[in-house]
Amino acid sequence: MTGEMFKEDVTREAYPLHFAIADALGGTVKPFDQYQGPYVCVGGDVRMGAEPYAVAPRGLGVVRLWLCSEDGGDCYVYNEANDKRSEDFPMFWNNSAQHYSMAIEAAKGVL
Numbered sequence: 001m002t003g004e005m006f007k008e009d010v011t012r013e014a015y016p017l018h019f020a021i022a023d024a025l026g027g028t029v030k031p032f033d034q035y036q037g038p039y040v041c042v043g044g045d046v047r048m049g050a051e052p053y054a055v056a057p058r059g060l061g062v063v064r065l066w067l068c069s070e071d072g073g074d075c076y077v078y079n080e081a082n083d084k085r086s087e088d089f090p091m092f093w094n095n096s097a098q099h100y101s102m103a104i105e106a107a108k109g110v111l
Contacts, residue, residue, distance in 0.1 A: 010029050010031045015029060017067055018037075024108075025104075039065060063111065
């Protein structure tokens, strides 16, 4: 198994925080791989290389946001374009509006 993720794997039900961030920022959720999950793309999705592991060139208005977790604990948002990391917030916290708001604010904080 290569870990490839397909568009069909990326659903609102499976990745609600990703979609909440994408909706709030005008982005899209793109598949990456089964181990790391999808990412939120804000701006034109200009990439170099083969899908899904293509590299987003810096400085062209392309922002890839990653929801990350270390040791399955709290979550943070990482902005690949500027190498910023948000403050931690709970990853699994009943998927309430407040939880989505925390994820969105974390994403805005790294833009």
